[in-house]
Amino acid sequence: MKRMMSYGKADVWVYRTYAKPLTGVRTIPESVFTGRKNTLFCMNVKVAVEGEEFLSSFKDGDNTFIVATDSMKNFILKHAGDYEGATQEGFLEFVGRRFLETYSQMTGIKISGEQIPFDELQVPVNDKFEPSPFVFRYSLNEQAFSSIEMKRSKDEITTNDQLSGLKGLKLIKVRGSSFYGYVKDEYTTLPESYDRPLFVFLNIEWRYQDIENARGNTLDGYVAAEQVRDIAYTVLHEENSPSIQNLIYRIGLRILGRFPQLVEVRFESNNRTWETVLDEIPSSQEGKVFTEPRPPFGFQCFSMTREDLQTDGNHSND
Ligand SMILES: O=c1[nH]c(=O)c2[nH]c(=O)[nH]c2[nH]1
Incomplete structure (x- = not known):
């Protein structure tokens, strides 16, 4: 059995200002997104390194080959200043490669990040409202995610895996969702629902055919997390579930249809459908009162490839 051995640093908070703007994003019908100014380019980075040379530090307490995780943190922050690109994916690959180039005892690296979102704020300028170029609001909403695994054999550095994603998208649809027709047996207490308020938490990940598109350097191959978010809520809006x-x-299906450069999409969803407290309220024809659902919560995991797109007969992609 191969030994598990790695070490690294998590929660490296990187706040870079005035990174290169992301431009040239191909627009899609579900989204107004066209690019990121990257006035703030911020992320929470995690790095783990591997290498047989580290065995002596575990076994013998010999730290000769150990790069202190504190130095790893400094390395990431210093390279945030050197990065000349516009995407988290590109930055993580850049800094991962630099780790392997700098420290020969590191033969593999896993590096991931969650972008820290800051929202633009509209301020009055000459009788109109425009986004302030200087003031932003920290956001608790969903975060763009990226991870990369790289290896070095002799002098060649190769990328083994790269994933991009979106974490913690929380969407509520107040009507137009149902859940019925499931197994009824002696364990069933859940009533069937023909119009439930669907509150769902979503993590979505996607894999590119060609990592060059993930870097954001090609003219229109980059898939922005904002566009995937916009597809998710548009489908929820348009279709009864x-x-x-x-x-x-x-x-x-919609994501794969819009982005031929992707080979896989993966989902983790969490059901947070509100609990109904009042089905009818006197002052309103439609209103109800709900409260937070009680744990435990259901989840779904599902991955899809382009084959699903080809075999689906009735998808509503235009
Ligand atoms: O969309 C749902 N899928 C389920 O599998 C499930 N199970 C459940 O209790 N509620 C729901 N809702």
Whole structure:
């Protein structure tokens, strides 16, 4: 059995200002997104390094080959200043490669990041409202995610895996969702629902055919997390969902349809559908009162490839 051995640093908070703007993003019908100014380019980075030379530090307490994780943190921050690109994916690859080039005892590296979102704020300028170029609001909403695994054999550095994603998208649809027709037996207490308020948490990940597109350097190959987010809520808006299972399948079809440069889309969803407290309220024809659902929460995991797009007969992609 191969030994597990790595070490590294998590929660390296990188706040870079005035990175290169992301431009040239191909627009899609579901989204107004055209690019990022990158006035703030911020992320929480995690790095783990591998290499047989580290065995002596575990076994013998010999730190000869150990790069202190504190130095790794400094290395990442210094390279945030050197990075000349416009995407988190590109930055992580850049800094991962630099680690392997700098320290020969490192033969493999896993590096991942979650972008820290800051929202633009509209301020009055000459009788109009425009986004302030200087003031932003820290956002608790979903975060763009990226991870990369690289290896060095002799002098060649190769990328083994790269994933991009979106974490913690939380969407509520107040009507137009149902859940019925499931197994009824002596364990069933859940009533069937023909119009439930669907509150769903989503993590979505995607894999490119060609990593060059993930870097954001090609003219229109980059898939922005903002566009994937916009597809997710557009599908939720447009289509009635019979279950979260079917909802994520439909979102996946739309994502694969819009982005031929992707080979795979993966989902993790969490059901947070509100608990109904009052089905009718006197002052309103439609209003109800709900409260937070009680744990435990259901989840779904599903991955899709381009084959799903070809075998689906009735997807509503235009
Ligand atoms: O969309 C849903 N899928 C399920 O599998 C499930 N199970 C459940 O109790 N509620 C729901 N909702």
